[in-house]
Amino acid sequence: MSDPTGQESPPEWERTRRGERSMRWEQVVQTARSIAALQEPDGGVPWPEGHVDAWNHVECLMAMSVAGLTEPVRRGYDWLARTQRADGSWPMKLVGGRAAEHGGESNHAAYAAVGVWHELLVTGDEDFARGMWPVVRAALDFVVGLQTTRGEIVWERTASGEPAGYALLTGCASIHQGLRCGVLLGERLGDPQPDWELAADRLGHVLSAHPEAFADKSRFSMDWYYPILGGAVRDEAARARLAEEWDTFVEPGLGIRCVSDQPWVTGAESCELVLTLDAVGERERALRLFADMQHLRHEDGSYWTGWQFVNGRHFPHERSAYTAAAVVLAADALDGHTPAGGVFRDAGGYATDRPTAGCGCSHAGSRA
Known part of the structure; x- marks a missing residue:
């Protein structure tokens, strides 16, 4: 059987299709090492174009941690603390820098x-977590400071210190997971943060019940699945959401589109x-x-960012660390390589019905 690039598909992906496993451990490590090879001094x-942002940087650290690459992971967290x-x-x-x-x-x-x-779940290293706790606490306090009366969290604070005028659905869904993880971390370290929990509850409600709170980015697939991935939408509502846009974004045998209106x-x-x-x-x-997206794998374990399936070319013509990181995290979730394999699964399971006086729900007054 050939993949979309005309090459023969490795036999192990047939085993994946039959539901036996996602990826051999040595392949997981090879992909994580492809990330480490890109880490700067x-x-x-x-x-690929040379800049670093904190979100993708952290995702890459999480992937390297799955593979046990402790030294580059800890250097990466040092970078995070140093540049905050x-x-x-x-x-x-x-x-x-x-x-x-x-x-x-x-x-x-x-x-x-x-x-x-995630790093605490993988390693059990509470000393590391305590050392990073001031970083996390300052970061989430910054985030909560951008929450509106309705409950969404605007996407940025500008260089001049002004909050943005709108919120992003994908960004807020990821923030929801961040707040939940921060609450768990604070409880583990004996420094509970009830304000973060309240902020997560309010944000979860807006994510699940108030699409009007967010700028319209619905052509992006992330706006489709991220409210589920971030934990705000689960159970029947999640299954209904997946069904609604499945045919819009999923290309059988290839993966999913980045945007609905491009063959990519x-x-x-x-x-x-x-x-x-x-x-x-x-x-x-x-x-x-x-299994379907494995046509993007390079022989060195890295991954092409995307595939333009009308032109039949990789687009953009690059292999990105953040793509490799997503592969490793997916493999860990499917195969349970580490105790952190459920970190996305566990983002759900929280009550999100916490409307406020500013959200417009008819029963908000008694729940604010």
Whole structure:
């Protein structure tokens, strides 16, 4: 059987299609090592074009941790602590350790909590977690400071200190997971943060009940699945949401589209949907989708960012660390390589029905 690039599919992906496993352990390690090979001397893990942002950087650290690459992971967290600003945020883009874009994104800051909680689950190292706790606490306080009366969290604080005028659905869904992980981390370390829990409850409600709170980015597949992946939407509502846009975004045998109006599948989004399916118990579909996107794998274990299936070319012509990271995290969720394999699965399971006086729900007054 040939893959979309005309090459023979490795036999192990046939085993994946039959639901036996996602990826051999040595392949997981090879892919994680492809991320480590891109890490800069200062500890940052860059995009192909050379900048580092905190969200993708943390995701790459999580993937390397799955494979046991402790030294580059800890250098990466040192980078995170070193580049954090006094207000708890990180610059949107850093090049050579210096800010190239100075605004601070709320979802970038929130993901620090996911990374540190994940590292604690993988290693059990509470000393590490305690050392990073001030970073997480400052980051999530920055995030909560951008929450509106209705409950959404605007996407950035500008370089001049002004909050943005709108919120992003995907970003807020990721923030929801970050707040939940921060609450768990605080409880584990004996420093509970009830304000974060309240903020997560309010945000979860808006994510599940108030689509009007967010800028319209519905052509992006992430806006489709991220409310489920981030834990705000689960159970029957999640299954209904998946069914609604499945045919819009999923290309059988290839993966999922990044945007609905372009013939372009991307590896990172495909693996995030794998994580989403796993989180709602759809293992068979998750395994099949994971197998389908393996045509993006390079022989060195890295992954092409995407595939333009009309032109029959990789697009963009790059292999990205964040794509490799999503692959490793999906493999861990499917196969349970580490105790952190359920970190996305566990983001759900919280009550999100906490409307406020500002959300417009008829029963908000008694629940604010």
